Amino acid sequence: MPRRMLTDRFCAHARAQDGDAQTDYFDDQTRGLALRVSRSGQKSWTYHFTWAGKRSRMTFGSYPATSLGAARTRTDEAKGHVEAGKDPRSIGTDDTFKAICEEYLKRECGMKRDAEGKATFKGGLRSAPEREAALTRLVYPKLGARRIGDIKRSEIVRLLDKVEDESGPVMADRVLATVRKIMNWHASRSDEFRSPIVRGMARTKPKERARKRTLTDDEIRVVWNVAEGFPEPFGALVQFVLLTLARRTEAARIGRKEVTSNSFDWTLPAARNKTKVDLLRPLSGAAQTVFASMARIDDCDFVFTTDGKTPISGFSKFKLEFDQAVLEELRRQDPEAKALPNWTLHDLRRTGRSLMSRAGVPSDHAELCMGHVIGGVRETYDRYEYRDEKARAFEALAAQIERIVNPQPNVVAMRGTANA
Numbered sequence: 001m002p003r004r005m006l007t008d009r010f011c012a013h014a015r016a017q018d019g020d021a022q023t024d025y026f027d028d029q030t031r032g033l034a035l036r037v038s039r040s041g042q043k044s045w046t047y048h049f050t051w052a053g054k055r056s057r058m059t060f061g062s063y064p065a066t067s068l069g070a071a072r073t074r075t076d077e078a079k080g081h082v083e084a085g086k087d088p089r090s091i092g093t094d095d096t097f098k099a100i101c102e103e104y105l106k107r108e109c110g111m112k113r114d115a116e117g118k119a120t121f122k123g124g125l126r127s128a129p130e131r132e133a134a135l136t137r138l139v140y141p142k143l144g145a146r147r148i149g150d151i152k153r154s155e156i157v158r159l160l161d162k163v164e165d166e167s168g169p170v171m172a173d174r175v176l177a178t179v180r181k182i183m184n185w186h187a188s189r190s191d192e193f194r195s196p197i198v199r200g201m202a203r204t205k206p207k208e209r210a211r212k213r214t215l216t217d218d219e220i221r222v223v224w225n226v227a228e229g230f231p232e233p234f235g236a237l238v239q240f241v242l243l244t245l246a247r248r249t250e251a252a253r254i255g256r257k258e259v260t261s262n263s264f265d266w267t268l269p270a271a272r273n274k275t276k277v278d279l280l281r282p283l284s285g286a287a288q289t290v291f292a293s294m295a296r297i298d299d300c301d302f303v304f305t306t307d308g309k310t311p312i313s314g315f316s317k318f319k320l321e322f323d324q325a326v327l328e329e330l331r332r333q334d335p336e337a338k339a340l341p342n343w344t345l346h347d348l349r350r351t352g353r354s355l356m357s358r359a360g361v362p363s364d365h366a367e368l369c370m371g372h373v374i375g376g377v378r379e380t381y382d383r384y385e386y387r388d389e390k391a392r393a394f395e396a397l398a399a400q401i402e403r404i405v406n407p408q409p410n411v412v413a414m415r416g417t418a419n420a
Helices: 008-013 068-083 097-109 128-143 153-167 169-187 217-229 234-244 248-252 285-293 315-333 345-358 363-370 377-381 387-405
Strands: 022-027 033-038 043-051 054-062 111-113 119-121 265-268 279-282
Touching: 022 043, 033 068, 043 068, 054 068, 097 111, 097 128, 097 169, 119 128, 128 153, 128 169, 153 169, 217 234, 217 315, 217 387, 234 248, 234 285, 234 315, 234 345, 234 387, 279 387, 285 387, 345 363, 345 387, 363 387
Parallel strands: none
Antiparallel strands: 022 033, 033 043, 043 054, 111 119, 265 279
16 A cells, blocks of 8 residues: 655645555555545545454545644544544444434434433334334344444344344345445445445345235134224224225324314325325224224323323234234134234235225225325326215225124025014
């Protein structure tokens, strides 16, 4: 590597050497200091030192924003930290992975923490609460305290292996997507950081993840009946998702202020809607019954809540207990019965959409009930909300579910016989 006594004149005209993507010019006057010059002409100051038995490097400014004199002063300060047994990269900044994640969630997802450390979100990604929960539960225990620049690809692979073994490949891919997003965000704000994540680290393929599962009538019946007696609020949430075709998080975070008291029209705000527009869902009589059955805890606006402060969460735990209750009900009917084949709460949304088609609901109306946007010219010019059409569609869905849950015997008296 080139070494010379750096001068302001040299720094101003320095270029990367032929064939180099970047060249480090080391300063003879201040040991460890180097001017890094890239092929594109960008220049930054780096300090090279030994830490924990390994060669390390830190970047502390660009040239000419940071002058040669200031760079030498910063290097001398960093040397002092090394001699004192302190990593100079951690002085005056927190670049641990957890700190970077917190900064990302704050800036990009509107996260704020209260005095108790509980996170709340305003605007930003709809999935932000789930991402924060996954980071806290699965990632921070392994990588949270590590400097983001020191995290190796192999460490991420081992983390994903553990998540896959304990929570399945889909959850592993969700964790990977979140970590990738944050690392790419940090890379866009850093002169030095390069994400260790590369293509091929995912555990599933998109086509393999695409689900087509819908519940059969027998499965709908047992799920509905178990939900009827399952502890609040999860049992009621299961029924509400099927009756409204809402996504799990849309239903879980519904607030009483989102539902008009006279017409029971539920307006899902654009901030919580995947299409980023307000979505009107007139609640059917059956959905109104579920809604009204949920007792209000203190002054909490959330309908489905366990603590009177936040919306229901921890779906995986509730789902495991619910599946066990379903299995017990099946075995009550048939001792040899097995658990329902793999199903998710999102399958209820797909099931409800199929039931609407069975009930004769026009396809356009059913898609609007789902919250899907009809594209083309109609997306631009058709601003009609189809409130009455959607109300009839949801009532037809509720009637279809009622016929499945409480089937009526189809008995027709034969001609020539007397009624008993």
